[in-house]
Amino acid sequence: MPMGAHFELHIEQGPILEAEKKKKKKKKKIGVMQGVQAYNRQCEELTERTTDAHTGTTPLSRRANALLLASKLILHSHRRATAHSALASTGVLTLAPGSTNTIPGHVRFSLDIRSPEDSVITTLEEELKRDLAALAAGEDIGGLHAGGTAGRSEALEVAWQTDSQTTVTRFHEDCIKTVREAAVEVLGGVEDLIRDVKSGAGHDSVYASKHCPTSMIFVPCREGVSHNPTEYASAEDC
Incomplete structure (x- = not known):
């Protein structure tokens, strides 16, 4: 059955969201994915x-x-x-x-x-x-x-x-809007806790986007580490 849309939750695989989360002393920071470089x-x-x-x-x-x-x-x-x-x-x-x-x-x-x-x-x-x-x-x-x-x-x-x-992947505007609206609601209407981002790494969503509307949600990961046994994202951030 064809998918109507595809959404993927993923760690950032980088240090930016975690750093901003600490800087603002807030409990959450969510990245709304625009696409992949x-x-x-x-x-x-x-x-x-x-x-x-x-x-x-x-x-x-x-x-x-x-x-x-x-x-x-x-x-x-x-x-x-x-x-x-x-x-x-x-x-x-x-x-x-x-x-x-x-x-x-x-x-x-x-x-x-x-x-x-x-x-x-x-x-x-x-x-x-x-x-x-x-x-x-x-x-x-x-x-x-x-x-x-x-x-x-x-x-x-x-x-x-x-x-x-690969070439640049740009995610579907409707999916991006949906993720942003959901993030604002989850975070109690505080839009300052949301950041529009483009991923530097490749993802399954790149291939999904060729077949259906797609976007992603990024959450902070500890020290930006990924593909390593120390990779970690808290349940609270997810």
Whole structure:
């Protein structure tokens, strides 16, 4: 049977509602979900074309240091995301051969880009692809070589792959209105205890919204922790 509408109660998975609840010294704070931001998950690989070099015998200027180049792009992604009021994060970083006296010749790392605007995701991806290629060619982007050296980054092969991506999800206005009205009633008519929010994380409701009117209700969680054994939301807040 087709669903007429879909509503989902969920912890915020972030620290904002809990912080506001404490700041206002009130018993409750409810987030009325407007939608879910877009994300783009990338995987980058940097591989030396020759062989791994020794840390004690290879001058800095002669090194094709895949980890150093990856570090520069990770820092650069943080700066570019900040400039666009977006998010860029690296949660996976693997390198080989994994020896204390060998310069890493192969590095693989993730790049998770998120924004409430689809156009920002597209712009950030284009900028970072362009700048990674420029850095690998030895160019100094944003002063990232300052105080050091570009080395022989041109000796690195660069691969960029999109693992998954989504567009911005905007929830149904009628469902949003219903959640807000119910929240106001539950909270004794105190609208100040309600906050309109967009989720930074993905949810089942994203997929439900493709089939029926949808919205979500966010409640505070302790210290914003989720996907962890210490995740907790009080019965009172729920």
